[in-house]
Amino acid sequence: CGARNFWCMLKQNKLSTYLKRGAISYDSSDQTALYIRMLGDVRVRSQVGFEPERRSSHPYLFIDFRTLHSKYESHSVPERRLHRLLSCQRYLHSSRLLRGVPQQIPLHILDEDYTGQARCMLEKVGNWNFDIFLFDRLTNGNSLITLTFHLLNHYGLVELFQLDLVKLWRFLVMVQEDYHSGNPYHNAVHAADVTQAMHCYLQEPMLAKSLTSYDILLGLLAAATHDLDHPGVNQPFLIKTDHYLATLYRNTSVLENHHWKSAVGLLRETGLFSHLPPEDSLNVERDLGSLILATDISRQNEYLTRFRTHLDQNNLCLINASHRHFILQMALKCADICNPCRPWELSKQWSEKVTEEFFQQGDIEKKHKLEVSPLCDRETNTVGDIQIGFMAYVAEPLFAEWTRFSDTRLSQTMLGHMGLNKASWSSLQQEQTSIPAAPSHLMITFCLFLLLLPPLLINH
Numbered sequence: 001c002g003a004r005n006f007w008c009m010l011k012q013n014k015l016s017t018y019l020k021r022g023a024i025s026y027d028s029s030d031q032t033a034l035y036i037r038m039l040g041d042v043r044v045r046s047q048v049g050f051e052p053e054r055r056s057s058h059p060y061l062f063i064d065f066r067t068l069h070s071k072y073e074s075h076s077v078p079e080r081r082l083h084r085l086l087s088c089q090r091y092l093h094s095s096r097l098l099r100g101v102p103q104q105i106p107l108h109i110l111d112e113d114y115t116g117q118a119r120c121m122l123e124k125v126g127n128w129n130f131d132i133f134l135f136d137r138l139t140n141g142n143s144l145i146t147l148t149f150h151l152l153n154h155y156g157l158v159e160l161f162q163l164d165l166v167k168l169w170r171f172l173v174m175v176q177e178d179y180h181s182g183n184p185y186h187n188a189v190h191a192a193d194v195t196q197a198m199h200c201y202l203q204e205p206m207l208a209k210s211l212t213s214y215d216i217l218l219g220l221l222a223a224a225t226h227d228l229d230h231p232g233v234n235q236p237f238l239i240k241t242d243h244y245l246a247t248l249y250r251n252t253s254v255l256e257n258h259h260w261k262s263a264v265g266l267l268r269e270t271g272l273f274s275h276l277p278p279e280d281s282l283n284v285e286r287d288l289g290s291l292i293l294a295t296d297i298s299r300q301n302e303y304l305t306r307f308r309t310h311l312d313q314n315n316l317c318l319i320n321a322s323h324r325h326f327i328l329q330m331a332l333k334c335a336d337i338c339n340p341c342r343p344w345e346l347s348k349q350w351s352e353k354v355t356e357e358f359f360q361q362g363d364i365e366k367k368h369k370l371e372v373s374p375l376c377d378r379e380t381n382t383v384g385d386i387q388i389g390f391m392a393y394v395a396e397p398l399f400a401e402w403t404r405f406s407d408t409r410l411s412q413t414m415l416g417h418m419g420l421n422k423a424s425w426s427s428l429q430q431e432q433t434s435i436p437a438a439p440s441h442l443m444i445t446f447c448l449f450l451l452l453l454p455p456l457l458i459n460h
Helices: 002-021 028-047 077-093 116-122 132-138 143-154 165-178 188-202 213-225 235-240 244-248 254-270 278-293 297-313 321-336 344-367 383-405 409-432 439-451
Strands: none
Touching: 116 132, 116 143, 132 143, 132 188, 132 344, 143 165, 143 188, 143 213, 165 188, 165 213, 165 254, 188 213, 188 321, 213 254, 213 278, 213 321, 235 244, 235 254, 235 344, 244 254, 254 278, 278 321, 297 321, 297 383, 321 383, 344 383, 344 409, 383 409
């Protein structure tokens, strides 16, 4: 009853903002086609030979994204994870959890891999130095499922929104499966890391005292799905190879639109919100899309300028639903690129992984005789150069404004780590060459990079 009243109140307060915020309209006449396309992106196309409505003759279009980095793949994983899902469902069906869960009993979905060490780590999931790589090993590669389920339960969202446990677990398993484990960077561990960072931001005083349960639900779901089915190549690559996704989304926020629509497809396929009125379900999908689309790095200046204006005018009012949603967008943007703000041991690993993904794209471009994208040539770029430039011209401006908004111990810690990490990369650069990297050279390189057309920006 409480959840129902909450949704009714939510509809009254936010209906007007929904109509303005939706970037893509949902015409009832094309619901079926839209849904088939979403599922076709991942399943239908691979299982029954789904063909996009337009193909070019470029040979890359006949390469499955999931084979790009095949040397990293473990082909035994899908079968093992399917077995884990079925075991969990049998457990749920045979337990009293499905007949109603008393409030005082915690919702722990355990299996043989959910060890005491992982449980101990979850007790400190709000710490900024949380080691997601260790947690992923302790959960046998299921960090995204375990972490997201724990946080949804931690905030009381499973009970408040009356989420069916089998549907929720199935949804999380499918989300994790739709991340490409062969991607060095854009994989389920990255999604788990972003979700953990989002949790840290949700605990900040400015947000904790203002956000509603609906806001928190959206923030966690958006973090978990924000890079869903990422192909391991960026938007410029999809555009110049005339990929059908670039055509479908008209070369605009191609990957972000695909992540959003893939997430919506899984929500509908599992029926996670099917118990809600259709209008409420649609609002969840639209707001989820608004958050995911905000992670488009080519719109960085747009969001940063709006954020600065709000802070300069001191007119952010978190009682206002649209302002809360905007802060959620900024929080997700920070969580998405927070790697330079982590402790060096973690930040360095992420830096190496994202750079390797860039370089692998460059290798593919060379193989197919395409122009190599900026920062993707392993012969002319280094991890240090890329990271120093990224911190100076992308991360630092964003986190400086976030600190103006929420000047807390966490914000100062993030800025401190970023400064130390930047200095560490500079030291490594100087050790590797007798001529120290000139700041002016880095500035010219990154300024030119950021001033190119939006499609030429890296989808980080």
